Amino acid sequence: MKTRITEMLGIKYPIIQGGMQWVGHAELASAVSNAGGLGILTALTQPTPEDLYQEILRCKEMTDLPFGVNLTILPTIKPVPYMEYAEAAIRGGVKIMETAGRSPQDFMPLFKANGVRVIHKCTSVRHALKAERIGCDAVSVDGFECAGHPGEDDVTNMILLPAAAAKLSIPMIASGGIGDAQGLVAALALGAEGINMGTRFVATKEAPVHENVKQAMVDADERQTTLIFRSLNNTARVFRNAIAEQVVEIESRDGKTDFADIQPLVAGARGRANVLEGGDIDDGIWTAGMVIGLINDIPSCQVLLDRMVSEAETIINKRLVGLCG
Structure with missing residues (x-):
């Protein structure tokens, strides 16, 4: 390519x-x-x-x-x-x-x-x-x-x-x-x-x-993300877990959200220590895209890239070219 x-x-x-x-x-x-x-x-x-x-x-x-x-x-x-x-x-x-x-x-x-x-x-x-x-x-x-x-x-x-x-x-x-x-x-x-x-x-x-984070992505579907910081005009897409839902609930209340109200929940150090390193997927904020709905395995990077390119070539050369044949 x-x-x-x-x-x-x-x-x-x-x-x-x-x-x-x-x-x-x-x-x-x-x-x-x-x-x-x-x-x-x-x-x-x-x-x-x-x-x-x-x-x-x-x-x-x-x-x-x-x-x-x-x-x-x-x-x-x-x-x-x-x-x-x-x-x-x-x-x-x-x-x-x-x-x-x-x-x-x-x-x-x-x-x-x-x-x-x-x-x-x-x-x-x-x-x-x-x-x-x-x-x-x-x-x-x-x-x-x-x-x-x-x-x-x-x-x-x-x-x-x-x-x-x-x-x-x-x-x-x-x-x-x-x-x-x-x-x-x-x-x-x-x-x-x-x-x-x-x-x-x-x-x-x-x-x-942590392996728990990787497995959570495999288990999730495309609906398992949510948007936080909307009320602060600093939107972020994160994995939908207990902490994220608390943040969304606080932001949904009447009046402008005070960042101090959510800061302990969204602290980067908390997400790093508790989720990414500790493996508790519900005890901190961690970013994830809607693509988690398409993740079904945990391959090596080599397997992932080789597979993607090989399958892409098949799609282009057989399925798409065939549409015009």
């Missing part, structure tokens, strides 16, 4: 592992890269820029293939040294950055001066066009189905992807709701030149999360 994305990034398959907080460690990123895709380390999973640099070196010990670093730029109460994380990635020799959140415009001179390819995650056509204008090499367009923050427009990929493809000249990667060969083929048909998967890669053997 050759697209502008595979050529640009130097990868075999047009499949990218999205940056995921607490999940994007060297074990998973290297496994995805070794399987023919593009693995991504999550910068802010590491406590300091120096820790990120060391994680990059550790990943290089596990793969000699390309991998990238995700840098999610968000407003925070406690200042985050974003530029230092970016500099650590460059010092580690990383040539692919996935940026998200705020515009990466302030970082572009540093990235361009060091030959770094920049993929910016967007949840709307207007943001994708802004990313193109400031010099990003590609955009990852996230539909409403995605895990984490889907933006506030609530547009699904069936509409968002072709709308963005019609106006962009740089390559577009489809993100959100994709976890199998059918999704890969559909994304390509809608104008994407690659796909980005987060939730699907959590349910793999190499993902550094």
